[in-house]
Amino acid sequence: MQRRTILTGTALGVAGAALGLTRPAGARAGQPARGLLAVRGVTVIDAARGVRRDQTVLIRDDRILDADSAQRVPVPPGTRVVDGRGKYLIPGLADMHTHATGIDDTDPELYVVNGVTTTREMSGGAEARSWQRQVAAGERLGPRWTVGSKIIDGTPSLWEGIDTDNDLHIAVADPAQARAAVRQEHAAGAAFIKTYTRLSRTAFLAVAEECRRLGLPFLGHVPDFVELTEASDRGLRTVEHLFGIWYDTSADEQRLRRAVAAVPIGPGEYNGWFNRMHPLEYAAACTYDRRRAERVFRRVARNGTYVTPTLVLHETNDLPEQIDRHDPRNRYFSADMIGFWDWAVDNLYLPGRTPARIAESRELFRRRLSLTADLAAAGVPLMTGTDLGTSYLMPGFSLHDELALLVRAGLKPLEALGAATLNPARYLRRSDQGVVARGALADLVLLDADPLHDIRNTARIDSVVVRGRLLDRAARVHLLADIEARVKQPSATPATYRGCACHGPARAVV
Ligand SMILES: [Zn+2]
Known part of the structure; x- marks a missing residue:
């Protein structure tokens, strides 16, 4: 899922220049x-080895040179030393489901200041690619970015008429078009192919086939017309969100699948998809069969398919009445950004919220939490992701909210930490990431309090190390103040949001 405000290229340039954001945040700011x-x-x-007390972690350039008990790791003269006594060091965190919003140009720094050192961009936009380049070139601080393809959807696509420039999606009508779209995105440098909701089964299978041929991972939404188990058997690397999991695990699967196939969804009906699918999703969740689910999840786990539950997205979607519009963290976002968030909440999330629908959504969210616990218990590797671009989800900050929801769902704090560190590293096939160990990447977060005592302590950050560069407490405070000042500068022309009948994507027109 994604909701994204799309600025035209010109508008983006104008807004960026007005905010002074087209320049790197500071010369050499991101140099290792x-x-x-x-x-x-x-x-x-860390999730690989648990808790180790009284350690010294020695870092040279962007690697951990050594990590062991303090007596075993001599600290050479001239080393910059951080006193870690009474503090907790964890690997840098990963947000594995992000979308660049196209409004504020502060995402890279916000991720890092919040301890998020790895991100995965799910709609392959030019903005994320440019951040990826800037960070890799050492021009600005930011996380390591994995950037995927445009969304590959069926016809009619939920994006038709919304993403009018076809910046974000490719609609494919048949297997031949599906294969061509995969080849096109592979040639454009996508790190993976993202599958979407309305892909037909035959087009989905063609994506799987073409990706296998090219050695390219494919992942994303389980399409409405494909079983989770079949998608996983065919090699779907990760399942994004929990929408696509209910039908395989329902005692009423056959009837519900026929009903899903018969749901009429027109072009660009992003919001309509939510509204028409809601009764079926709710019915499927209410007929959840734990024994069926266990069989399905064990198969998914055996296949090595990951799940990114994006609980913060689901909470926002299911319970929009709970959104805190006066969140103190709003100060790190521009008036345009908050205006867009409010527009989406008022025009897309809140309309049609009858008491009955609210009660159902509450129950559905409660069931999503227990579904997440069941996935983990069956051995399905989970990853933290937020679906940035959704109203009031904030780069970096919301990752900590996702961790708290995973623990509320029933995961142990160390398991939740693993979903934000070790599991993303394994998914990325990087044995030198997601752990605090000799030879690993020097992406680290130093905490003031024990995250295993209370997972919310991951937000009590003293310092962040990103690519070996220390961002200590004073530097973090300074950077946050700088972001706050930058987003307060007026943009060239105030953005307005052209209303559409979709669930969120809007074109900000200047
Ligand atoms: Zn998304």
């Missing part, structure tokens, strides 16, 4: 550190 850095006397926590 040179020299030695040590965090001494710290409690290290």
